[in-house]
Amino acid sequence: MTTKTFAPAPGAAPFGRMVRAQARMETRLLLRNGEQLLLAVVIPVLALVGGVVAARQLDLEFDHRAVDVLTPGVLALAVMSTAFTSLAIATGFERRYGLLKRLGASPLPRSGLLAGKIGALLVVEVLQAVVIAAVGFGLGWRPDGGVAGIALAVVGALLGTAAFASLGLALAGVLRAEATLAAANLVYLLLMMGGAVLLPRSSYGGAGAALQVLPSAALGDSLRAALIDGQLALVPLLVLGAWAVAGSVLAARFFRWE
Amino acid sequence: MxxxxxxxxxxxxxxxxxxxxxxxxxxxxxxxxxxxxxxxxxxxxxxxxxxxxxxxxxxxxxxxxxxxxxxxxxxxxxxxxxxxxxxxxxxxxxxxxxxxxxxxxxxxxxxxxxxxxxxxxxxxxxxxxxxxxxxxxxxxxxxxxxxxxxxxxxxxxxxxxxxxxxxxxxxxxxxxxxxxxxxxxxxxxxxxxxxxxxxxxxxxxxTRSKGVSTIRLVVTEPFPPTAPESLRAALGGDTEVTPINPQSLLITGPADATTLAKVSAWCEEHGVLPETLSLGQRTLEDVFLQLTGRGLEEEQ
Structure with missing residues (x-):
C-alpha cells in the first residue's frame, strides 16, 4: 500500500499555537536585524551611560541623583523605540513584501497576527529592560518605589506600548515602506531630543507644561514617577490612554493590508 | 469585478x-x-x-x-x-x-x-x-x-x-x-x-475539431500584407487563414493532399519559398488566436 504524501488534511493549528509561532518568528526577525538592535539597545544604553557621565562632568542639577532620573527615561525611550519605530518599520516592509497579504490567506486570523505582534513587542521590551536595568545598577541606580513602583512602571510601559504601537501601525498602514522608515526614525529622533522622554519636563523650561500632552513625555513622566518615588502619575497615564485610543481608531480606519 | x-x-x-x-x-x-x-x-x-x-x-x-x-x-x-x-x-x-x-x-x-x-x-x-x-x-x-x-x-x-x-x-x-x-x-x-x-x-x-486540422506555413521572407486574403481565395471552401507573425500563417481547414497542393501552387505563383510546411493538431495557442485574433503572449 502506498501512502499518499499530499492527501488533503486541511485545518488550522490551535489559536494559541499560531499566536506563539507568530510571536516567536517576529521576535527572531526583530533581533536579527542590526539596525533594529541599534535602536533597541545600543542607543538607549549610550544615552544612559552618556547622560550619567555628562551629568557628573557638567555638574547638571536634577531634583534627584542623575542616574535615578535618567534610567526611567531610558526605559521609556526603549519602549518608544520598539513599540513605535521598530514596529512601524517592520510592518511597513511586511506590507511591501506581501507578507501581510499572504498571512491574510493563512489560517492565522488578524486578531492572531495582532496578538503575535504584541507578544513579540513585549518579549523585546523585557530583554531591553533587563539590559538597561543592569547598566543602570552598574551606574548606581536605586529605584525607590519598591514593588508598587515597579507595578506602576509596568502599567505605564504597557499603556505606552499600546499608544506607540497603535500610532506605529497607523503610520505603517498609510505610508509606503520607505516613507514609513524615514518618518518613524525622524519622529523617534525628534521625540528623543524634544519630547521629554529622557529628561524630565522641568529641563525644558517654559515649554515643559505644553509638552505634557505628548505620548513621549507622558511615558517618561509615568516611569519617572513610578521608579523615583513609587507615585501614581495619573495625568500621564490618562494622556497615554487617550493616545492609545486615538492611535487604535486611526489604525483601524486607515490601515491597508496590501 | x-x-x-x-x-x-x-x-x-x-x-x-x-x-x-x-x-x-x-x-x-x-x-x-x-x-x-x-x-x-x-x-x-x-x-x-x-x-x-x-x-x-x-x-x-x-x-x-x-x-x-x-x-x-x-x-x-x-x-x-x-x-x-x-x-x-x-x-x-x-x-x-x-x-x-x-x-x-x-x-x-x-x-x-x-x-x-x-x-x-x-x-x-x-x-x-x-x-x-x-x-x-x-x-x-x-x-x-x-x-x-x-x-x-x-x-x-x-x-x-x-x-x-x-x-x-x-x-x-x-x-x-x-x-x-x-x-x-x-x-x-x-x-x-x-x-x-x-x-x-x-x-x-x-484543440480537436471535426475533420479540421491545421497547416502551418513559415516562409523565408515576410509575406506581403495581402497574402492571407489571396491564399484564402486560392484555397476556397471553408478554409481559414490566420496570420501568426509576418513570416508565418496558420491555415485551418481540411488537411488533405488537395489543400497541400493548392498551398504549394500559391507559393510558386507568389514566388515565396516555404521554410516549413507542417500539418498538425491545433494547439491551445492556435485556439486562442482564432478566438481573439491575438496571441497569448501579447499584452491587451
Missing part, C-alpha cells in the same frame, strides 16, 4: 470539478489574478455569486482559509526571513502539515541556505511560494502563474508536484499564460480574455 471604470472580470461563469487540475488560461491582463483573488476572498465581487467549497469566500472566509492553499504571484514573505524558516512558520499555522523537510527536498529549497528572502532569485521565491501553498495539505489549491520566471528544470518539478497533489486527491486551480503548461497539466481549461470566458473544455476537446 471592476477597478474604477475598468471592468476586469465580467459575466464570468466557471466551475471547477473536485479532484482535477483546472487551468485558467489567458493573456496578461485578461483577469486571471482578479478571478483567483475573488475566489480567495481578497476581493468582494460587485455582482454575481462566488462559492468555493460551498462557502462564500468573503463572508465565510475564516472557515474557508484553513481548507485552501494559496500561491501568490509574487512576494508573501518577510524580507529578512530564510526560506526554510518561512516554510516552517506557515506549517506551524496548520493542524497537520506536510513535513517541511520533504518539501524543501522536493523543491530544491535547501539551495537557498541562509540567504534572506529579498536576495533569493525569482525562481527560488516562486518555489518557496509553492511550498507555502502546499504545506497545509489543502483540499483546494489556488496557484497564480506557478512557473513564471522558473527555469525548465524547476518547471518540470513544479508540474510533477502539482500532478502528484491532484493524484493524491487535491483540487487545483492554476492561472497561466503558457499554453504548454495548460496542455500538459490541466484536465479542464477555461480560456478567458478581457474578463470573459471564451472557451472551456479539456485540452483535447479544445
Amino acid at each position: 471592476r477597478y474604477g471604470a475598468k471592468t476586469a472580470v465580467d459575466d464570468l461563469s466557471l466551475t471547477v470539478p473536485r479532484g482535477s487540475i483546472t487551468a485558467v488560461l489567458g493573456p496578461n491582463g485578461a483577469g486571471k489574478t482578479t478571478t483567483l483573488e475573488t475566489c480567495e476572498g481578497y476581493r468582494r465581487p460587485q455582482a454575481g455569486t462566488v462559492r468555493v467549497l460551498g462557502l462564500d469566500p468573503v463572508r465565510e472566509r475564516r472557515e474557508l482559509l484553513p481548507r485552501i492553499g494559496v500561491m501568490l504571484q509574487s512576494g508573501g514573505a518577510w524580507s529578512g526571513v530564510r526560506a526554510d524558516e518561512m516554510l516552517r512558520h506557515i506549517a506551524a499555522l496548520h493542524a497537520d502539515p506536510v513535513p517541511v523537510e520533504l518539501l524543501v527536498d522536493r523543491l530544491g529549497l535547501d539551495e537557498c541556505g541562509r540567504t534572506p528572502y529579498r536576495r533569493l532569485s525569482g525562481g527560488q521565491q516562486q518555489r518557496l511560494a509553492l511550498a507555502m501553498a502546499v504545506v497545509g495539505r489543502p483540499e483546494l489549491l489556488f496557484v497564480d502563474e506557478p512557473t513564471a520566471g522558473m527555469d525548465p528544470g524547476a518547471r518540470r518539478t513544479t508540474w510533477e508536484l502539482l500532478n502528484e497533489l491532484r493524484d493524491d486527491g487535491a483540487t487545483i486551480v492554476l492561472t497561466t499564460h503558457y499554453m504548454d503548461e495548460a496542455e500538459r497539466l490541466a484536465d479542464l481549461v477555461h480560456v478567458i480574455d478581457r474578463g470573459r470566458l471564451i472557451a472551456s473544455g479539456s485540452p483535447f476537446e479544445l
Whole structure:
C-alpha cells in the first residue's frame, strides 16, 4: 500500500499555537536585524551611560541623583523605540513584501497576527529592560518605589506600548515602506531630543507644561514617577490612554493590508 | 469585478470539478489574478455569486482559509526571513502539515541556505511560494502563474508536484499564460480574455475539431500584407487563414493532399519559398488566436 504524501488534511493549528509561532518568528526577525538592535539597545544604553557621565562632568542639577532620573527615561525611550519605530518599520516592509497579504490567506486570523505582534513587542521590551536595568545598577541606580513602583512602571510601559504601537501601525498602514522608515526614525529622533522622554519636563523650561500632552513625555513622566518615588502619575497615564485610543481608531480606519 | 471604470472580470461563469487540475488560461491582463483573488476572498465581487467549497469566500472566509492553499504571484514573505524558516512558520499555522523537510527536498529549497528572502532569485521565491501553498495539505489549491520566471528544470518539478497533489486527491486551480503548461497539466481549461470566458473544455476537446486540422506555413521572407486574403481565395471552401507573425500563417481547414497542393501552387505563383510546411493538431495557442485574433503572449 502506498501512502499518499499530499492527501488533503486541511485545518488550522490551535489559536494559541499560531499566536506563539507568530510571536516567536517576529521576535527572531526583530533581533536579527542590526539596525533594529541599534535602536533597541545600543542607543538607549549610550544615552544612559552618556547622560550619567555628562551629568557628573557638567555638574547638571536634577531634583534627584542623575542616574535615578535618567534610567526611567531610558526605559521609556526603549519602549518608544520598539513599540513605535521598530514596529512601524517592520510592518511597513511586511506590507511591501506581501507578507501581510499572504498571512491574510493563512489560517492565522488578524486578531492572531495582532496578538503575535504584541507578544513579540513585549518579549523585546523585557530583554531591553533587563539590559538597561543592569547598566543602570552598574551606574548606581536605586529605584525607590519598591514593588508598587515597579507595578506602576509596568502599567505605564504597557499603556505606552499600546499608544506607540497603535500610532506605529497607523503610520505603517498609510505610508509606503520607505516613507514609513524615514518618518518613524525622524519622529523617534525628534521625540528623543524634544519630547521629554529622557529628561524630565522641568529641563525644558517654559515649554515643559505644553509638552505634557505628548505620548513621549507622558511615558517618561509615568516611569519617572513610578521608579523615583513609587507615585501614581495619573495625568500621564490618562494622556497615554487617550493616545492609545486615538492611535487604535486611526489604525483601524486607515490601515491597508496590501 | 471592476477597478474604477475598468471592468476586469465580467459575466464570468466557471466551475471547477473536485479532484482535477483546472487551468485558467489567458493573456496578461485578461483577469486571471482578479478571478483567483475573488475566489480567495481578497476581493468582494460587485455582482454575481462566488462559492468555493460551498462557502462564500468573503463572508465565510475564516472557515474557508484553513481548507485552501494559496500561491501568490509574487512576494508573501518577510524580507529578512530564510526560506526554510518561512516554510516552517506557515506549517506551524496548520493542524497537520506536510513535513517541511520533504518539501524543501522536493523543491530544491535547501539551495537557498541562509540567504534572506529579498536576495533569493525569482525562481527560488516562486518555489518557496509553492511550498507555502502546499504545506497545509489543502483540499483546494489556488496557484497564480506557478512557473513564471522558473527555469525548465524547476518547471518540470513544479508540474510533477502539482500532478502528484491532484493524484493524491487535491483540487487545483492554476492561472497561466503558457499554453504548454495548460496542455500538459490541466484536465479542464477555461480560456478567458478581457474578463470573459471564451472557451472551456479539456485540452483535447479544445484543440480537436471535426475533420479540421491545421497547416502551418513559415516562409523565408515576410509575406506581403495581402497574402492571407489571396491564399484564402486560392484555397476556397471553408478554409481559414490566420496570420501568426509576418513570416508565418496558420491555415485551418481540411488537411488533405488537395489543400497541400493548392498551398504549394500559391507559393510558386507568389514566388515565396516555404521554410516549413507542417500539418498538425491545433494547439491551445492556435485556439486562442482564432478566438481573439491575438496571441497569448501579447499584452491587451
